[in-house]
Amino acid sequence: MCMQGIRTFFYCLKQGIRSIFHNGMFSLASIGTIAASLFILGLFYFVSSNVSYVMKEAEQNVGVTVLFVENCPQEKIDAIGAAIKTRAEVAGDPVFISAEEAWENYKKDHLNEELAATFGEDNPLQDSASFKVYLNDVSMQDVLIRYIEGLDGVRKVNALEGVAESLQGIKRMVTLVSVAIIVILVAVAVFLIRMTVSIGISVRKEEISIMNLIGATDYFVRFPFVVEGVTLGVCGALVPLGILHLIYGKVIEYLSGEFESVFRKMTFLSEHEVFAKLTPLLLAIGILIGWFGSTMSTRKQLKKISLR
């Protein structure tokens, strides 16, 4: 019984693959269109995953500045730092910037030497010692600010208003556009597989009708078409994977070189990181498209084929 099952499995496999060659041009057209769809999908994946990555990096550079009340004792400052550190929203330790460091940084960034010298030993930022706090998740910025403002000894919390919302907005938009395009492309690919398998079924209508009257099981009739669909789906995924593999490194290299001034501070996902997720994703989509398309097609078409 087991041997029989294995034999039937391989027979169906052979029939499915034979059918791909038998349908020649239709199979090629089908693979081509699935490959094109998955190629575009892959490109979108590159863009969206890199945008997400860059956003994540940007998020890590978004922080809030905590200023203390006038003449705040060091013990209280340390206590504030310890309290902030315990919060889940906070990434790493709060960075303490003394009033002296703050003034030095200001002079360096905004004043020329001549103008800075006029201040002598005075420090206009006398009460500007602060903590720089970085966040794990920018969307939690408001929660953290409310918490810190409630701590004893805190005068003010500075944050870039709207940064969190902007970053979240960009991420949401990229995700939405990607999902919409992926859904459309997958639908197109399923339709194409359906068409190809339907053509295969109509070509083999006579054979299927004979199979039915001789007593073939549903599995025996349907499985070769599922094999055909899944194989087309896998081929349709392997082609764009190969092409994307070839171009990804070159595109990143080109972007980094050609637009150095723009991308100087940005880092992209490595080829390994991208393909570790993209390869199983495209293969799984290819298999699913093939399986779904061929199953839909066989269910509909085989019902129509009956003995004349």
Added chain:
Amino acid sequence: MAGSYDLHRDLQNIQAPVIHFDHVYKDYQKEIHALEDVSISIKKGEFVFITGSSGSGKSTLIRLMLREILPTKGKVFVAGRELSRLRRHQVSKYRRSIGVVFQDFRLLKDRNAYENVAFAQRVVEVPPGEIKRNVPRFLSLVGLSEKYKAYPDELSGGEQQRVALARALVNNPVILLADEPTGNLDPKNSWEIMHLLEEINRRGTTVVVVTHNHEVVDMMQKRVITLRNGRVISDEQKGGYVYARY
């Protein structure tokens, strides 16, 4: 094996008719009555002609026996089992015990005679070694041993029907249904096919032949069931072709 449909096993002990139509009606549309109140019983090992003019309901009978369609009313029994009660997976098992040949042969054009017959065995998952033994035996039975490599378009109509017959027989059916098997053949080939069917019947297979070939029916002197407008108008044990005298 519970629930599977094994016609060979079921027929071992059966006393009842192998095929039984119990007040069967079949409507294709509300206005079109293909069969009306048909009650027929066919015993194990019988050779039966079903005759009638075009549209009399002959092919509907075959389709009901193949369980390709279900009756609108009434019941069809084969080997004591009511066909409308068969589950989907049981239908394929059931059909393995029924051989069928058609007027237009229905051979696969891209396969030779051997492959056409072997296909029937492959479909029912017979081991390759057995296929290699069985196919030449059945091609020899229908007298086509020499032409096993020929493709359908290289064979005459009579030879194509013989291949179809070998394909129908290779799985050892309990019942052989033939829908106008001589419809596309000249008289000489028609007779050869009928003699083959008679020989198959002598070996124990129940044979049901749908035909309007009156010469064949008159000469063979077998049981003849005649249909007209979907009703049985005569059923004679050793009859001839019933002309439109009703």
